[in-house]
Amino acid sequence: MNPVERRILELASFQLGQKKKVIREVRRKVIIPNRRYSWRMFEQLGDTETVDTIVMDVDLDQAIEIDRRIAEMLRNTLLRVMPDKFVRAA
Numbered sequence: 001m002n003p004v005e006r007r008i009l010e011l012a013s014f015q016l017g018q019k020k021k022v023i024r025e026v027r028r029k030v031i032i033p034n035r036r037y038s039w040r041m042f043e044q045l046g047d048t049e050t051v052d053t054i055v056m057d058v059d060l061d062q063a064i065e066i067d068r069r070i071a072e073m074l075r076n077t078l079l080r081v082m083p084d085k086f087v088r089a090a
Contacts, residue, residue: 002066004039004054005073011041011051021051026070027080028063031055037063039070 001009004026011021025042038055058066 002069003056004066005070007052007054008041008070008074023051023074025080026074028067034060039066 008023008026011023021043023041023043025045025047027040027042029038029040031038036055036057038053040050041052041054042049043051056063056066
């Protein structure tokens with residue numbers, strides 16, 4: 001299980017009691033093409049405030065595989081890939 005899946009399951013866990021969050025939208029964003037991606041999790045569709053963000057150093061194939069696994073695991077969650085907005089490494 002990758003860190004994105006793990007965090008989504010943690011946030012949706014009943015162990016959190018009253019502070020339970022349900023992730024309904026996940027957006028992947030390219031930070032550095034074919035090198036670093038972020039997955040931002042939102043409680044409602046169209047929200048602007050994230051519940052959590054995970055940044056991982058993976059290539060495009062690995063990012064697509066993570067997207068596929070999230071889509072299979074969370075069928076009621078909208079998964080969007082945001083337009084490439086590149087941030088240059090310092």
